[in-house]
Amino acid sequence: MNPTETADAIVIGLGAFGSATAWQLARRGARVVGIDRFTPPHPHGSTHGETRITRLAVGEGAVYVPLVKRSHEIWAELEAMANGRSLHLRTGGIVIGAAGGGGQLHGKADFVQRTIDLGRAYGIPHEVLRGQDITRRFPQFVTSGDELAYYEPDSGVLRPEACVAAQLEEARRHGADLRLGETVLALERSGSGVSVRTDRATYAAAQVIVTAGAWIPGLVGGEYASRLKVMRQVLLWFRPSEPALYESRHCPVFIWTHGAGDEDMLYGFPMMVAQGDVKVAAEQFRDTTDPDRVDRTVTQADQRAVFDAHIAGRLRGMSAECTRTATCLYTVSPDGGFVIDRHPTLENVTVVSACSGHGFKHSAALGEQLALRALGEGTSVDWQAFGLTRP
Numbered sequence: 001m002n003p004t005e006t007a008d009a010i011v012i013g014l015g016a017f018g019s020a021t022a023w024q025l026a027r028r029g030a031r032v033v034g035i036d037r038f039t040p041p042h043p044h045g046s047t048h049g050e051t052r053i054t055r056l057a058v059g060e061g062a063v064y065v066p067l068v069k070r071s072h073e074i075w076a077e078l079e080a081m082a083n084g085r086s087l088h089l090r091t092g093g094i095v096i097g098a099a100g101g102g103g104q105l106h107g108k109a110d111f112v113q114r115t116i117d118l119g120r121a122y123g124i125p126h127e128v129l130r131g132q133d134i135t136r137r138f139p140q141f142v143t144s145g146d147e148l149a150y151y152e153p154d155s156g157v158l159r160p161e162a163c164v165a166a167q168l169e170e171a172r173r174h175g176a177d178l179r180l181g182e183t184v185l186a187l188e189r190s191g192s193g194v195s196v197r198t199d200r201a202t203y204a205a206a207q208v209i210v211t212a213g214a215w216i217p218g219l220v221g222g223e224y225a226s227r228l229k230v231m232r233q234v235l236l237w238f239r240p241s242e243p244a245l246y247e248s249r250h251c252p253v254f255i256w257t258h259g260a261g262d263e264d265m266l267y268g269f270p271m272m273v274a275q276g277d278v279k280v281a282a283e284q285f286r287d288t289t290d291p292d293r294v295d296r297t298v299t300q301a302d303q304r305a306v307f308d309a310h311i312a313g314r315l316r317g318m319s320a321e322c323t324r325t326a327t328c329l330y331t332v333s334p335d336g337g338f339v340i341d342r343h344p345t346l347e348n349v350t351v352v353s354a355c356s357g358h359g360f361k362h363s364a365a366l367g368e369q370l371a372l373r374a375l376g377e378g379t380s381v382d383w384q385a386f387g388l389t390r391p
């Protein structure tokens with residue numbers, strides 16, 4: 001093999017994690033090649049649909065709290081560089097669960113209580129609300145009386161497409177060579193580094209970071225293929241019958257675990273424009289898919305099923321009229337945590353994901369840490385917590 005190009009690092013996939021990593025490498029002076037099969041931001045992977053929730057007391061685990069805190073600093077820095085483009089909107093956020101039962105999320109039971117405990121442990125400003133107090137404070141949410149909620153004023157909305165675009169612009173400004181519409185076909189050992197073969201060329205680098213999202217199981221294979229599952233998720237936008245309730249100055253981002261099962265939940269956002277629609281979604285963990293063959297059709301029956309199972313009787317002033325839909329992919333690990341680990345056979349290759357449906361809020365900080373790690377500098381992440389074969 002005669003690699004035709006060389007770099008210090010190659011980043012494969014330029015979505016949430018790849019765009020962050022490419023920028024953080026390039027701004028440190030590394031020669032970076034970034035490759036993506038599409039032109040990010042795009043609607044084929046896991047980083048589209050206008051909005052993502054960010055929250056500081058992440059009930060998924062303490063290991064994530066420093067990441068989201070640092071990510072907020074990076075988004076603010078990026079926003080200042082992005083010519084007034086809004087990346088992050090602080091709306092406040094509420095996590096509601098049934099007290100004393102139910103309420104698991106992303107593989108973690110008692111999600112609301114875990115969130116409260118982390119808020120306390122990390123000194124994150126928050127309030128604990130119960131039952132009717134939730135509805136008195138936020139009349140959008142119709143409670144039955146025994147709910148427990150965590151409200152965090154610093155939670156809010158991230159705009160994923162704008163974040164990816166801003167990071168890629170910065171990466172380019174710092175000299176990163178971004179190859180878009182080019183598909184990586186194989187990774188191989190090359191001297192002390194790695195060669196990356198695409199449908200157009202072969203590149204070589206000392207370090208490779210694979211941030212290919214839902215395509216990781218297919219591209220990397222081995223235990224990544226057997227342990228990670230790609231799940232199709234549906235996003236829906238509904239028309240509120242009482243729009244004032246869903247203005248961003250009145251309505252926090254919300255997650256509501258209303259039963260004991262991992263699919264007994266809904267989450268949503270305030271309207272992102274005046275007189276707009278409200279994005280609400282649930283999660284499914286039964287059906288797996290292939291990222292190249294996703295069924296992108298969302299039928300009226302699908303829309304109605306989400307409304308009936310999750311929205312009816314819980315969101316006041318919300319009509320069943322669905323204005324828009326989208327589909328998006330989760331790449332899910334067995335315990336619902338992240339997987340960030342070495343390639344099964346190639347030493348200098350780091351594989352990043354699965355982010356199991358909660359990765360975006362951490363992506364800016366993880367990009368920074370991955371860049372430091374690739375450059376052989378110190379990092380502050382407990383990488384073992386994200387090992388592929390952790391118990």
Ligand SMILES: Cc1cc2nc3c(=O)[nH]c(=O)nc-3n(C[C@H](O)[C@H](O)[C@H](O)COP(=O)(O)OP(=O)(O)OC[C@H]3O[C@@H](n4cnc5c(N)ncnc54)[C@H](O)[C@@H]3O)c2cc1C
Pocket residue numbers: 012013014015016017018035036037038040044045046047049051052053054182183184185211212213214215216219233234235328329330352353355356357358359360361362
């Ligand atoms: C419906 C939905 C809701 C979510 N809600 C939240 C939320 O509220 N808060 C939160 O924090 N997180 C949330 N997440 C999770 C978060 O959005 C994801 O964890 C994150 O965006 C994943 O980013 P990624 O970089 O791993 O994947 P992607 O952004 O999909 O990037 C992977 C990239 O790799 C490229 N690629 C793949 N294969 C190849 C190849 N062979 N050659 C070249 N390029 C390749 C793809 O084109 C793609 O651009 C949600 C996810 C979904 C789907």
